Amino acid sequence: MxxxxxxxxxxxxxxxxxxxxxxxxxxxxxxxxxxxxxxxxxxxxxxxxxxxxxFGTKEDIVLGDLASQGELVRAALEEVPSTVGPWEALREALHAVDALAIDPDVTMKIATMMYGTPSLRSRSIEKHLHWQTLLMPDIRRRLGIAEDDLADPAPGAIVASAIACLDAAGEVWVRGGGRDDLATLYDRAVSAVRGRS
Structure with missing residues (x-):
């Protein structure tokens, strides 16, 4: 069998x-x-x-791996020592699954198509919302917030912001023709969100 x-x-x-x-x-x-x-x-x-x-939708052909990649990010995040802060832990997890690495030859056309197609963009956001659900429990623990304390918006805000930074970095990477390093763009986006110069 x-x-x-x-x-x-x-x-x-x-x-x-x-x-x-x-x-x-x-x-x-x-x-x-x-x-x-x-x-x-x-x-x-x-x-x-x-x-x-x-496939459930045509969009899933392009973005199918995005959902499963969220599971990989969660597993990588759980491997980061609990003493590491939430922002740094998220960056380590994204780096561990190559979410901050891009193969310019393969990815540019696909990324250009994704950022330029409204239905793909909205489906991408939907899948990233799933990432948020997956990653929040770990960030909640890192912040010392009890699992049953759902009144604190900090874990959701940090995870949502990190994902938004990844998306913003990807869009800038596409507009720049893939010349910049995605990880550097992500770090700049995070620094802006966290109020660092």
Whole structure:
């Protein structure tokens, strides 16, 4: 049974990867909004119904990894010693999962498409809200706030601000044609939010 399950999972992952590759090629070639689900399904040789077995929305093709990356950031954050402050711990966690590293050759076109497409932008924000839910418990502990104390806005404000800084840094990175270092841009954004020069 285990071997059969593993084979099924590998087959499903291979199909997922192939559909993603085909869709991304279409998006980058003719634009995200100009590419339809029917066109993706047809090019991939699957039915529209089969498409929805792999993806909930067209936006999920571009942003699918963003949700799972949130789980990686949470795991990395929990590995940072509890003596490290919340802002520094978040930076370490983002760095640990390469959220502050970008491959310019691969990412520029995708990032440009994301920041220039309203539906992708809003879906990205939605997934980042999920990150906030994942990361807040750790930050709450670092601040010495009891788990059941939901009256203090500090943990949510810090996590939301860090995510907003990451988003702002990414947008500036795209506008600058990928010339700047994303981690440096993130640090500058955080310094501005924290009132540091």
């Amino acid at each position: 285990g071997v059969e399950t593993s084979l099924w999972q590998r087959s499903r992952q291979a199909a997922y990867d192939e559909i993603t590759s085909i869709a991304m090629g279409l998006f980058l070639d003719q634009g995200f909004e100009q590419t339809t689900i029917d066109q993706i399904a047809s090019t991939a040789g699957i039915s529209r119904r089969s498409f929805f077995r792999y």
